[in-house]
Amino acid sequence: MALMNNTMAPNGTSSKEGGLARSFTSGDAPLLSSLRSSLAKSTNSASVDSQAKEVEPTPPIATKSIDVDILSQSLALADNIFGLYALEVWHYNEASGQLINVPLKSQDEEAAQSGGGLYVKRMTQEADSENEYSNSKAMDAYGKLTDRSRKDYLGATPTGPGVGLPGVLWSEASSKVPNGGLSFGLHSMRGHSSERHISGGNPISFGGGSNASHEFVNWREVDVLANDPDQPYDNRLQNFAKAGFKLATGIPFDCNGYRGLVLFLANPHAEAKKLRDPANSRFIKHVAHLIGCSVAIQAPLEQAQEFKAKLQADNWHRLKIKLLFIVRLGGSLRQKNREQDASNSNDCSDAKKRSSIKRLREASARLRNDFKETLVEAKEEAKAKGARWLKKIQGGNAVISPSFTFTQMMWSFLGVAVTHCILSRIDLLITTESEGELALVLAPLGALTTLQYNLTAAPASQPRNAIFAQIFAITTTLLLGYIPGISPWFRSALAPAIVIPGMAKLGITHPPAGAAAVVFSSGKLGW
Numbered sequence: 001m002a003l004m005n006n007t008m009a010p011n012g013t014s015s016k017e018g019g020l021a022r023s024f025t026s027g028d029a030p031l032l033s034s035l036r037s038s039l040a041k042s043t044n045s046a047s048v049d050s051q052a053k054e055v056e057p058t059p060p061i062a063t064k065s066i067d068v069d070i071l072s073q074s075l076a077l078a079d080n081i082f083g084l085y086a087l088e089v090w091h092y093n094e095a096s097g098q099l100i101n102v103p104l105k106s107q108d109e110e111a112a113q114s115g116g117g118l119y120v121k122r123m124t125q126e127a128d129s130e131n132e133y134s135n136s137k138a139m140d141a142y143g144k145l146t147d148r149s150r151k152d153y154l155g156a157t158p159t160g161p162g163v164g165l166p167g168v169l170w171s172e173a174s175s176k177v178p179n180g181g182l183s184f185g186l187h188s189m190r191g192h193s194s195e196r197h198i199s200g201g202n203p204i205s206f207g208g209g210s211n212a213s214h215e216f217v218n219w220r221e222v223d224v225l226a227n228d229p230d231q232p233y234d235n236r237l238q239n240f241a242k243a244g245f246k247l248a249t250g251i252p253f254d255c256n257g258y259r260g261l262v263l264f265l266a267n268p269h270a271e272a273k274k275l276r277d278p279a280n281s282r283f284i285k286h287v288a289h290l291i292g293c294s295v296a297i298q299a300p301l302e303q304a305q306e307f308k309a310k311l312q313a314d315n316w317h318r319l320k321i322k323l324l325f326i327v328r329l330g331g332s333l334r335q336k337n338r339e340q341d342a343s344n345s346n347d348c349s350d351a352k353k354r355s356s357i358k359r360l361r362e363a364s365a366r367l368r369n370d371f372k373e374t375l376v377e378a379k380e381e382a383k384a385k386g387a388r389w390l391k392k393i394q395g396g397n398a399v400i401s402p403s404f405t406f407t408q409m410m411w412s413f414l415g416v417a418v419t420h421c422i423l424s425r426i427d428l429l430i431t432t433e434s435e436g437e438l439a440l441v442l443a444p445l446g447a448l449t450t451l452q453y454n455l456t457a458a459p460a461s462q463p464r465n466a467i468f469a470q471i472f473a474i475t476t477t478l479l480l481g482y483i484p485g486i487s488p489w490f491r492s493a494l495a496p497a498i499v500i501p502g503m504a505k506l507g508i509t510h511p512p513a514g515a516a517a518v519v520f521s522s523g524k525l526g527w
Contacts, residue, residue, distance in 0.1 A: 097160065145239055
């Protein structure tokens with residue numbers, strides 16, 4: 001079933017956790033006691049026979065670490081958000097370029113294995129059998145999203161930007177910040193009408209002055225996104241709309257480079273003015289950032305605990321070696337004195353010779369063992385590097401992009417066919433009227449229609465990128481032709497080298513513009 005919030009104690013901490021203020025000085029007592037015991041044994045061993053067994057000191061008892069569940073405390077604060085149904089946390093993986101769902105309770109092994117899921121605060125009214133808005137389709141969709149025991153359970157799988165509900169909200173949040181970055185802040189509301197307005201997937205807008213617009217949350221209609229023909233089909237998005245999760249917003253966070261999105265799902269039947277009240281909006285913003293930082297600190301916290309345990313083990317290991325060295329050194333000295341008293345000078349010389357030969361044999365054996373261990377480690381490291389290299393060749397963790405439905409495929413075919421018929425006819429007309437002197441460059445336009453009809457929601461497909469990137473690329477390439485002394489072969493390499501990073505700097509990345517730079521750098525085409 002869906003993850004439920006923990007019961008919080010009156011002092012604000014989890015009921016199964018203690019307070020933060022505890023003393024760790026009591027952990028030093030076992031170490032000091034063990035040290036005194038070992039030194040006492042090494043001192044008393046001078047009066048016993050050299051054949052007596054040496055007692056190895058007992059390691060100190062490790063102090064139990066305090067497990068403060070910061071994430072559960074952060075999630076418990078979400079109970080105070082007005083109209084909240086559920087939430088999800090998504091982490092943007094820089095290496096794979098995908099959004100990965102974060103399990104909201106580290107101790108929930110089932111959630112961790114299934115890739116996380118919804119953290120439900122309240123059941124939707126459409127899925128509640130006792131509510132007047134309930135219906136069978138909403139109950140079935142709600143079960144698919146929350147019931148892990150079902151065979152048709154829809155877990156939160158990794159998704160790319162622009163795909164599914166978290167992908168769409170992530171792309172919108174990224175496009176609203178210059179250069180595609182993210183900032184700590186809520187999206188401003190559009191419009192200043194005093195009435196609620198929902199049309200074509202636009203955000204819900206309310207009245208308010210421009211001074212307070214930064215406090216409002218950009219709520220999107222999930223129904224409109226699910227029925228948008230320009231959006232790639234996503235089964236989980238469709239079931240969100242059917243289950244009653246009909247209002248959604250995404251609040252991005254960036255905690256020391258750990259970027260992601262907190263997805264909030266709200267009650268569409270709640271009073272709109274209270275839902276978008278500045279106090280509620282500010283609280284959503286701070287809760288999102290607190291949850292994001294709580295998720296980001298989990299990995300460093302585990303690493304710090306492992307480092308602390310390793311440091312304690314290493315310190316005890318070094319202390320044990322020193323104590324054993326002292327004990328064994330005392331026994332060796334006593335044995336040596338007895339041998340000197342019982343043997344003559346020749347016997348002593350033979351004993352030293354035998355001892356030297358024995359030490360040489362032991363040293364040789366140690367060298368052989370060290371060489372074997374080094375060889376095995378080198379072999380294992382080579383195998384690991386080979387496996388990583390093979391995995392990279394096979395695509396790594398990247399997933400195949402979602403395929404079109406038959407209806408989407410036919411619409412794409414119709415749009416491409418009509419567009420290129422018009423472009424080809426225009427090219428024929430220009431060529432005929434100019435007697436072959438002028439022509440329409442069709443190669444970059446093929447890449448442009450690929451983006452427009454197959455990746456409509458991608459930032460690179462938007463009209464701003466398509467128009468300004470083409471103007472920037474062609475203008476830059478043709479101006480390079482006026483510089484004397486540049487060979488055509490070098491100009492073909494220099495033009496895309498300038499244009500492609502330039503588009504990234506200006507925030508107008510558009511792949512067909514890079515192709516246009518290569519085509520126009522040949523010098524055969526002009527203004």
